[in-house]
Amino acid sequence: MKSKLNRKAPCPRRRDWRLAVGLVIAGYATAHADAPVDLARQVIVGEAEFEELVQTPYMPPVFGTQVYSGKKTTVLDLDDLPPVLNNNYRQALTKAPGLLLSEETTPLVSVGYRGLNPHRMQFTQVLKDGIPIHADPFGYPEAYYTPPLDTVDRLEFVRGGASLMYGPQPGGSLNYVTHRPRLDRPFSARTQHVLGSDNLYSTYTSMDGTSGRLGYYAYFNHRRTDGFRSANSDVALYTGSARLVLDAKTDSRWHLTYDGYGEEHGEPGGLAAAPGPGAVEYARDRTAATRPFDRFLLDRHFAALAWEKDFAEDSRATVTGWGGYYSRVSRRQTGGGFGVLATGQGNTIEDQRFFTQGLEGRVRHGWGWDENQHAFAAGAQAYHTASPRVDLRGASPVATSGTLLRDTDRSVLYTPVFAENRFVLGDLSITPGVRLENIWQGVRENVNVDKASRGTPLGDVRDHDFVPLGGLGLEYTLPRESTAYANLSQAYRPKLYTEAVPTSGGAVANQDLAPGQSWQADVGLRGRPLPFVHWDTSVFWMNFDDQLGTVGNTVQNIGRTVHRGWEASVELELVGLTDRLQGGEGRGGEQEFALHANVMWLHAEIESSANPALVGNTPAYAPGHLVRAGAVYRWLGRGKVAFTGTVVGEHNANESNAAAYAVPSYMTWDLTLEWKVWQDRLSVLGGVNNLLDERYFARVRPDGIDPAYGRNFYAGLMLAF
DSSP: OBOSSOOOOOOGGGTHHHHHHHHHHHHHHHHTOOOOOOOSOOOOOTHHHHHHHOOSSSOOSEETTEEOTTSOEEEEEGGGSSOOGGGOHHHHTTTOTTEEEOOOSSSOOOEEETTSOOGGGTTSEEEETTEEOSSBTTTBOOOOOOOOGGGEEEEEEEOTTHHHHTOSOTTOEEEEEEOOOOSSOSOEEEEEEEEEGGGEEEEEEEEEEEETTEEEEEEEEEEEEOOSSSSSOOEEEEEEEEEEEESTTSSEEEEEEEEEEEEEEEOOOOBBSSOOTTBOBTTTOTTOOSOTTOEEEEEEEEEEEEEEEEEETTEEEEEEEEEEEEEEEEEEESSOBTTBOOOOSOEEEEEEEEEEEEEEEEEEEEEEETTEEEEEEEEEEEEEEEEEEEEEEESSTTOSSOEEEEEEEEEEEEOOEEEEEEEEETTEEEEEEEEEEEEEEEEEEEEEHHHHHHTOOOOEEEEEEEEEEEEEEEEEEETTTEEEEEEEEEEEEOOOHHHHSOOSTTOEEOTTOOOEEEEEEEEEEEEEEETTEEEEEEEEEEEEEEEEEEETTEEEEEEEEEEEEEEEEEEEEHHHHHHHHTTSOSOOTTEEEEEEEEEEEEEEEEEEESSGGGTTOOOTTOOSEEEEEEEEEEETTTEEEEEEEEEEOOEESSTTOOGGGEEOOEEEEEEEEEEEEETTTEEEEEEEESTTOOOOEEEEETTEEEEOOOSEEEEEEEEEO
């Protein structure tokens, strides 16, 4: 049977010039808009507001329409570092304890949390400016798209308590907060061009400003590289965005944003850990490729419209609507195995589409009682995804169409309601919260050749899950700008599309599948007692029960893991320390030299399982320790130099703890710089990643070991107007 769709994956190269021209025209037009009359009331918003309220690397108790009091949070200000090029998350996460980066050399990102599987951040709620960006946060929670770090102002990470704010994943939330238009001038622009190892070329061009009532921000980003593998590790990425902001300086603001993204990369395949028939060994040649024809393509177009209203100094509301199209296409050669050269004469083509619409309203209101100022935050969301999927069998390793294997329609309707209230009793604040989750999920198979050959009925499932979540946060203000905090919260893991209706002909799903449930707790101390030092230390515990998996041919609730540990972080600015020792206020002045370090000690264990052989094992990607450290020199107005490192303890990439999936401990160091050579107009960028040329890997997939990049270089220029 031939597919009626016979769809060919879109190629991003066909759109790059149109996207670039469109962004330039939009930026030029908004920069020259007529300026109407000035409004009487002026409100400082955006990045300036954040800088005034946040003086430490964690969120304030109340910010925007959210309550963070009692939650463990981390704020990563990317402006503290030289520009993070080629989306190097090893550098971007240098001040983030507890987040494990499963490194790869594609544009895709995999970050794990306290021993949860990092693959495509599937256990973490991933957002861009508060809007979820997973392909589907429920039935297919994989973050194939992430915004380029060049456009990101900061990363906000909220630990387990984020389930009440954003729901539902147990791995917290990672929010990419992107740049807004600057308010102090009608036009500014910058462009940077970087060359590097393996024919890397990266360019990022942006323009922004505010003229009268209208502000604008637009960028275009392109990256390409051949990769370091012997074949099929090339990458080509094109992305851009345009944002218009109306009345940014007033108490009622509108934001209209469009994002376009397209990328294609090769998947060179995994390598073998040990010799064997047909094996391509990692120890012999870590640059070898085992899958010379596998390709991955992604296409995403999304728009969002947001309204922000400040009713008073302590009361705000936001309403955000978004929608768009997401396409994920993979073509993978048949044959092969773990670290074995693929030799099949055909391929499998997986074509998934996601059509998404969402609407969310949030409100935060300050209110007084007993001479204290409390804060109430609440909201509701309506989210819908329609997701057709087609699987084909190609007749050759490079086929882009073929015989239909499966045709499936999938959908999700999601309508949560949530509320929290911060009660302030002197130095103590108590924040109870509740979130009521409603998810309707549907999966209907139209065609399944495997099931037809076995006489198995096609899947057709319509499920509704109602999951109430609760949480409690405590925070106590101590002397010298220090705080004690504690948080206990619930989260859960909805079943995936492939768990609701397994695709293989002999597989079945239990009719009483329950969502995976977790309880998490953090207890800690943090503070900034002096301008040149801040710290955070806490212990944590997570119980993750009713996890879903497959035993034999049956999808069922299979087990429970418990994760315990300690996290700590500290940053010390030495110029400020010297100033304080000499009788000053302890501020760095024009030059700063900051040392930072953070650590996670983790003990994670599978305490029960439907497979008795797994009991007592360590979950996948749960190293006993993870340490990050670095030194950053900043000469304000001239440049920045950063030397950052990561140390990861040995762990395993599979719950069976099999030797083939073992990940040895490793340590990497990066050296990066940005230096202004002509006023604020021209800067030199450069760096050496993996400075000591550590030969390591941080990721093992079912097709084998995925080697990490060895020592590589880059250099370029940035021109500002």
